[in-house]
Amino acid sequence: xxxxxxxxxxxxxxxxxxxxxxxxxxxxxxxxxxxxxxxxxxxxxxxxxxxxxxxxxxxxxxxxxxxxxxxxxxxxxxxxxxxxxxxxxxxxxxxxxxxxxxxxxxxxxxxxxxxxxxxxxxxxxxxxxxxxxxxxxxxxxxxxxxxxxxxxxxxxxxxxxxxxxxxxxxxxxxxxxxxxxxxxxxxxxxxxxxxxxxxxxxxxxxxxxxxxxxxxxxxxxxxxxxxxxxxxxxxxxxxxxxxxxxxxxxxxxxxxxxxxxxxxxxxxxxxxxxxxxxxxxxxxxxxxxxxxxxxxxxxxxxxxxxxxxxxxxxxxxxxxxxxxxxxxxxxxxxxxxxxxxxxxxxxx
Numbered sequence: 361x362x363x364x365x366x367x368x369x370x371x372x373x374x375x376x377x378x379x380x381x382x383x384x385x386x387x388x389x390x391x392x393x394x395x396x397x398x399x400x401x402x403x404x405x406x407x408x409x410x411x412x413x414x415x416x417x418x419x420x421x422x423x424x425x426x427x428x429x430x431x432x433x434x435x436x437x438x439x440x441x442x443x444x445x446x447x448x449x450x451x452x453x454x455x456x457x458x459x460x461x462x463x464x465x466x467x468x469x470x471x472x473x474x475x476x477x478x479x480x481x482x483x484x485x486x487x488x489x490x491x492x493x494x495x496x497x498x499x500x501x502x503x504x505x506x507x508x509x510x511x512x513x514x515x516x517x518x519x520x521x522x523x524x525x526x527x528x529x530x531x532x533x534x535x536x537x538x539x540x541x542x543x544x545x546x547x548x549x550x551x552x553x554x555x556x557x558x559x560x561x562x563x564x565x566x567x568x569x570x571x572x573x574x575x576x577x578x579x580x581x582x583x584x585x586x587x588x589x590x591x592x593x594x595x596x597x598x599x600x601x602x603x604x605x606x607x608x609x610x611x612x613x614x615x616x617x618x619x620x621x622x623x624x625x626x627x628x629x630x631x632x633x634x635x636x637x638x639x640x641x642x643x644x645x646x647x648x649x650x651x652x653x654x655x656x657x658x659x660x661x662x663x664x665x666x667x668x669x670x671x672x673x674x675x676x677x678x679x680x681x682x683x684x685x686x687x688x689x690x691x692x693x694x695x696x697x698x699x700x701x702x703x704x705x706x707x708x
Contacts, residue, residue: 362450362451362452362699363450363451363452363680363698363699364451364452364453364454364455364663364698364699364702364703364706364708365446365449365451365453365454365455365665365666365668365680365702366455366603366605366643366663366664366665366702366705366706367455367457367556367605367606367643367664367665367666367667367668367674368454368455368456368457368665368666368667368668368669369434369456369457369458369459369667369668369669369670370434370435370436370456370457370458370459370482370483370486370669371425371434371435371459371669372412372435372458372459372460372479372482373435373437374391375435375436375437375482376478376479376482377389377478378482379477379478379479379481379482379485380474380477380478381474381477381478384470384473384474384477384478387414387415387466387470387471387474387475389412389413389414389475390412390413390414391410391411391412391413391421392410392411392412392413392418393409393410393411394408394409394410394411400420400423402420402422402423402424402425402671403423403424403425403670403671403672404425404426404427404671408420408422408423409422410422412460412465414460414465414466414471414475415465415466415467415468415471416467417464417465417466417467419460419463419465421460424459424670424671424672425669425670425671426668426669426670426671426675426677427671428671428677429445429668429669429677430445433445433669434668434669436486439486439489439490439494442494443490443493443494446493449666449677449678449680449681450680450681451666451680452493452699453492453493453494453495453702453708454493454494454495454668455495455496455497455521455522455665455702455706456483456486456494456495456496456497457496457497457524457554457556457605458479458499458524459669459670461475461479461499461524461558461560462526462556462557462558462559462577463558463559463560463565464559464560464561464562464565464566467562468503469503469504472501472502472503472504473501473503473504473507476499476500476501476511477501477511479499480498480499480511480514480515480518480520483496483498483515483518483519483520484496484515484518484519484520487518487519488518488519491519494519495519495520495521495706495708496519496520496521496522497520497521497522497523497524497552497554497556498511498512498515498516498520498522498523498524498551499524500512500523500524500525500542500545502529502530502539502542502560503530505538505541505542508541508542508545509541509544509545509548512542512545512546512549512551513545513549516549516550516551520551521551521552521706521707521708522551522552522553522554522603522706523542523545523546523551523552523553523554524554524556525539525542525553525554525555525556525584526555526556526558526559526560526580526581527555527557527558527559527577527579527580527581527582527583527584528559528560528561528564528580528583528584529560529561530560530561531561531562531563531564532561533583533584533587534555534584534587534588534593535584535587535588535590535591535593540596543593543596543597543600544597546597546600547597547599547600550599550707551707552600552601552602552603552705552706552707553600553601553602553603554602554603554604554605555581555584555585555602555603555604555605556581556605556606557577557578557581557605557606557607557674558577558580558581559576559577559580561580564576564580573672577607578607578608581604581605581607582604582607582611582615584604585604585615585640585642586615586618586619588602588638589619589634589638590619590622592628594638594639594640595638598639600639601639601640601641601704601705601706601707602638602639602640602641603640603641603642603643603663603705603706604640604641604642604643605643605665606643606665606667606674607642607643607674608643608644608645608647608648608674609642609643609644609645609648609650609653609657609662610648610649610653612635612642612653612656612657613652613653613655613656616634616656619634633656633657633658633661634656635656635657635658635661636658636660636661640661641661641662641663641701641702641704641705642657642661642662642663643662643663643664643665644662644663644664644697645664645674645676645679646664646676646679646682646683646686650662650686650688650689650697651688651689654689654693659692659693659696660696660700660701660704661701662696662697662701663697663701663702663705664679664680664683664697664698664702665679666678666679666680680698683697683698684698
């Protein structure tokens with residue numbers, strides 16, 4: 361039985377910025393190293409020493425990195441090593457997401473455009489090594505809406521199968537009409553719109569800087585799911601497939617209950633299966649109460665991923681082995697979760 365890893369990551373490195381356009385060299389990120397001061401721990405308990413300096417913002421570089429993957433594999437220095445590890449894990453296809461851009465990495469339009477173009481071209485160069493096995497979600501230049509359609513079209517031609525967004529974008533909710541040009545382009549190009557655990561609101565992200573990542577990253581995406589449905593954005597873009605990635609699926613029953621009440625007040629009918637009616641897929645985790653979630657999500661709208669390259673509460677390199685070993689889920693449903701449903705979401 362093969363499978364599709366619906367949430368795998370790349371760890372950005374100097375290789376990423378080799379794709380910066382010559383005209384954008386002023387925006388090339390720097391790596392700075394902590395040489396004194398209180399020791400900051402990474403997610404595995406070691407010392408975090410390296411940081412990205414981008415557009416006058418500083419971000420941890422080595423804090424959320426999993427030692428169950430090799431440097432060569434997670435940074436895509438050696439594509440063959442990545443593919444060999446996928447074979448060991450019995451993974452047919454990985455859909456690749458960024459690491460650095462899960463947070464508000466930059467502040468300005470020019471810096472965003474330079475970083476996004478470099479990142480997308482790096483991912484395209486990776487895809488060319490294994491076009492049947494390494495797919496990716498493209499970053500749209502949200503501060504340059506006039507360039508969104510052309511950038512996403514280029515990405516689609518170079519292996520992209522989705523559009524990357526976070527729970528909040530530039531201090532706006534994702535139901536804001538500001539983002540309709542992004543959704544229109546995704547619809548035209550048949551690209552899934554994928555909200556990954558993350559937050560691109562500088563105000564909201566930095567307000568919770570010393571707080572749990574659960575609030576600023578996870579809940580932001582749950583809120584995005586809720587906002588899109590309450591504002592009927594999927595109804596406005598009936599051809600888009602929507603993904604909600606790396607936030608577990610345990611919240612789905614709660615949000616369905618909440619929306620039932622709100623739909624009633626709005627005089628809108630509540631579909632029997634909210635996800636199916638709105639072409640939405642949610643990435644579950646191996647610790648979720650999946651039989652309970654299936655009552656609300658149905659068999660066809662859960663996917664799963666490893667969070668490859670990271671070490672955080674959502675990471676499980678053996679996710680596919682673990683879920684296949686569960687005896688509380690029918691085998692045919694497991695097949696859908698580990699393979700069929702992700703192919704539907706990403707149009708593979």
